Amino acid sequence: EPEVTQTPSHQVTQMGQEVILRCVPISNHLYFYWYRQILGQKVEFLVSFYNNEISEKSEIFDDQFSVERPDGSNFTLKIRSTKLEDSAMYFCASSEWPLLGQFFGPGTRLTVL
């Protein structure tokens, strides 16, 4: 069964450093998403992406965040200058169409020291 994959599974970084989280969505899906889950809290929407541009973003997704689809398979989330409060599990998701269920990857646990 096709699945969304994410790398790395765990990333440790120093405050102020840049990190890139990588995702490979399901191949025939056209809509891509990033969510995050701070430990013990709700899953929060960050951004959605379609046709090589951002379709929606939350207030969390400020100027330090960016997304990119550098090739036909990868979808990346870049955090330019990490803060302690960016420590969370980051989930990538994809869907074939909007308004359908989203398929989530296993997540990348980001720890900012």
Added chain:
Amino acid sequence: SQQGEEDPQALSIQEGENATMNCSYKTSINNLQWYRQNSGRGLVHLILIRSNEREKHSGRLRVTLDTSKKSSSLLITASRAADTASYFCATVTSGSARQLTFGSGTQLTVLP
């Protein structure tokens, strides 16, 4: 309460029993979805119910939606130990086709 609030927060039952989880939301929705998350893992989509639907079944899952009360319930029948996980409702707000708004989840423990 916030969009997508589940109750109870935690539920512990014996294997074979039914488990019912409830979700309330605040805004007008396009659809409501239920997801499962095993500890430390990703979210698995279980079932989607559209705003014009009242009930939906999938295997041992039954979802109801009452848009007048802005609430939904997820029933898992004949529960198994493997059903132990956190269950989240997530809504797609009317006018938004993209983002899911998640609730805080119900932690279900099924005892063998």
